[in-house]
Amino acid sequence: MKRFVRFWMVGALAALCLACCSCGLAEDLLGRGAGEGYVSEEERLFNEAVDGFFAAVDARDAAAIRAAFAPNVRDSHVDLDRQIEELFEAYPDPTDVCKRDGGTVAGSYSTDHGVKTAEVSSGFPVVSGERSYWCFFELVYRNDADEGDVGIKNVTLYSAEYRCAAMLDDERARAAEASGEQGIQVFTDISLDYEVRFIGGYPEKFVSIDRVLTEDEAAGFFETSRSYSAFVERFGEPNSESGSGVSFAFELPAEQGEPRYLDLVVDDRTDEIVSAYVQNDLDVVAVSTLWSAMDS
Secondary structure (H helix, E strand, O other): OOOOOOOOOOOOOOOOOOOOOOOOOHHHHOOOOOOOOOOOHHHHHHHHHHHHHHHHHHOOOHHHHHHHEOHHHHOOOOOHHHHHHHHHHHOOOOOOEEOOOOOOOEEEEEEEOOEEEEEEEEEEEEEEOOEEEEEEEEEEEEEOOOHHHOEEEEEEEEEHHHHHHHHOOOHHHHHHHHOOOOEEEEEOOOOOOOEEEEEOOEEEEEOOOOOOOOHHHHHHHHOOOOEHHHHHHHHOOOOEEOOOOOEEEEEEEEEOOEEEEEEEEEEOOOOEEEEEEEEOOOOOOOOEEEEEHHHO
């Protein structure tokens, strides 16, 4: 998985809650004012589009959802009406958490003889009732050559379990990788024989271990050693590890009911722990940094 990749923003993302209404046209959705605090223009546009989309989903306003997509998507062969109905079936409850603060958007840009295009995308956790999801959202906010491309391009909604399986290269989750269709894709139909938890904003395979590891104990270890093997020898195996094999999570005691995890990033060539972050479940940005080679 990609939990070891850290994107640090300049300032905090402002969460912008849009009221769902029939005027949810892509052009209106992308043109409203920014909220409080610093946020880049493209992040503002992205946040507004995401908030408007989920407001329409919660209101079961199929017309507003359809209108938020780019005209070229609406006019293509994609059966957007059927996709919206499938989304409603897979997402039956109102949105409780749509967690994008702390994440960044990835951009794709081009300029050809002054004609500019710009597209942004990002993935983030979403909680609705007792269900947890991971959403990938793509937005085109500029295309000088074809304004019909401006608007939402694609929304892919995974159950937390399906996304975890896909990132672990589970063959049962290959349908998500093979899709490539525009519009709305929903992947929730999978049954796993292991627990999945969000750690640092990503759904991870989690193994419960009977131990109590505290921040103070971990901090004391880093005073004398940076060896991951020595850490495991002292405290035991991780509760979760990324598919890439360079990030390992250890459960910590919860704080005020919020989960806490120690996330170790390890150089697999040297066995050296290069950073240790304290994470909660849904935020990409760490709660705190316990150790970092860059600070030493």
